[in-house]
Amino acid sequence: MDNVFREKLNDFKADPPSHLWDGIQGELTAQKRLERMTYYRWIAVAALLVLAFAGGWYFNEDGISPSGSGDLRGKTAGKSGQFIDDRKDRGPSPDQDRDQGAPFLSPVNEEENTLLAGGLSSRGLAGDPATGIVSLETPGTDRLLSSGSLLHAGMRRIDPLEAELSEEVPRAYLAGREKKEDRETGARSSKSREKYPAKAVQLPRKELRRSLAQNESRWKMGLNIAPEYASYSASHGQAYAGNMTHTAASGSGNLGGGVSVQYKTGRRWSMESGIYYAQNGQQAGSTPQGVPERVAVMDGGTESNEPLYFNTAVKMEADRMFMNSIAGTVEMDRLPPGAEIEANLENADVGSRSLLTQGEISQVFDFLEIPFYLRYMLIDAEMNIELLGGFNAGLVVGNSAFIDNQYGIQKIGKTRDISTVNLSGTLGVGMTYALGEHVSVAVEPRVNYYLNSISRNPEVAFRPFRVGVYTGLYYSF
């Protein structure tokens, strides 16, 4: 009997129904999509960790020397009227000055990161690790097209929950929201009824549940990092500009970031506050100085490799030097190593001198900004797009002037007359992609412009601005 069965059935064929091929393709497509999403999630998390690490490393990097020439009093003038620096030949100072502005952005909070990572991994969307097949539920039936992975048992347990997410739920949910909005507007609007038809849009159940979870969450906390391009707009009085440094690089790249809190006030509107760190400043360049070696060139000698020299008028008062620069007057409490002071014969003022150095001088300001933004959700889809705008109270928490010369970057003082509290405006576009029920990743290009001059000097109008891309994770609850 066995042989007969074997012979007859070994080559037995039967045509499967045509819809099976569509079912197979549907499952394969869904699998690929899930794999891609898992892949994107891990990339986003890895990128944020790298940025957080880079930010922490960047702000903890040591690059400032505290050395200077020390007290300017008692320096003897040389034959040409130059101040001779006794310590000129010592070379770069071994000490590092850490006072360039405390780094605001600490390494990523491990607890929060654990929470977020746990939230991501506990989604359980990965299927059987051996085969990669994920159990899916065919709508309308309780038949499980499972490859037999452990997820099968999990899917059975959440069947009742998913059964609730039927067509009735979106209708009831939307009807509830409609009533709330009618209350808010103070009138029953037939228009809003038209907006929310009785038959809700059919979303896949997992996405519907995620969308509902995201929509129901009122609060959202965010952690952002932003590579930024910082620049400024400036204008000066004539007298001030006559003794001012020349502009070099007008912009610089920085890393900012912060934490934010959003509160959803309506279906599309939310408010945001928080605290952000940003850095801005400017760099003053060098002008070439005529030197005897150039005469040698003209006489047929070798071409000069004379470096450019920073050459700007400075005013000496007691033990300090003051120099007009783009963001305001720099108050130097020490003569930078390698720098020379020369008598300024063009100016009759007794205290007027010229500062000669190979370096470039920059003025850097660290801001802590407290934003007050409004967000409007333009597109509410798998990837949300929001418009955001508002104001920031910008507190200047760091004010440093640096010189970058052959001895490295050294802090030489600060800028005078800088206002501690300033006001800036921000505009931006937010793109948010939900990674799960509570977690989403956002990319938000923003422009920030200071509405007032941060210098109180009436001769100086200095308004920093930044363009940055804020990347971060949000957690809704």
Added chain:
Amino acid sequence: MGDHLQLVLEDLKNIIKDCASGKVRAQEKIYQMFAPKMFGVCLRYSRDRTEAEDNLQDGFVKVFTNIGKYRHEGSFEGWIRRIMVNVALEKYRKQYQLFPVEDIGKYEEQTFSDGILEKITAEELIELISELPPRYRMVFNLYVMEGMSHQEIGKEMKISVGSSKSNLARARGILKKRIRELYGDIGKNANYPA
């Protein structure tokens, strides 16, 4: 002929390679080539056509997901068939393993001429097999159709060798009884190995 076979094998290799790259056309070709036979396999393991369709779909999803791991050792059809059997086994373990075996009572040893069996079509045989209780059906298929030993069956189904043997005997008994009921005519005694 040998050249033709070689050409066919090369073609199949290329199709498998394209399948592994995710090309839908290649997947469709594989499906068209092997689906009818594999559906026949699934029908044997299932209690009804609906279950067979489910198993076939799950099986081919597994085939296309894991085709990159196929090492071209042995027959490709055998590899796909093994996947279909595994799908059926996994479903069996989930659905039926914990259920008590039905007590079908004692069957008389029946014999009938092989001539009767010759007249029964393959579809009818499939129908008879699908009527078997799940455990007997699984053991019968694995032993008779897949050629597995009782030890191997015991390992797959997590039953003892003795249970596998008795399940097989009972499966045969039920089939013979059904054949007799349907097609009548008990012939001479015929010995066959247990």
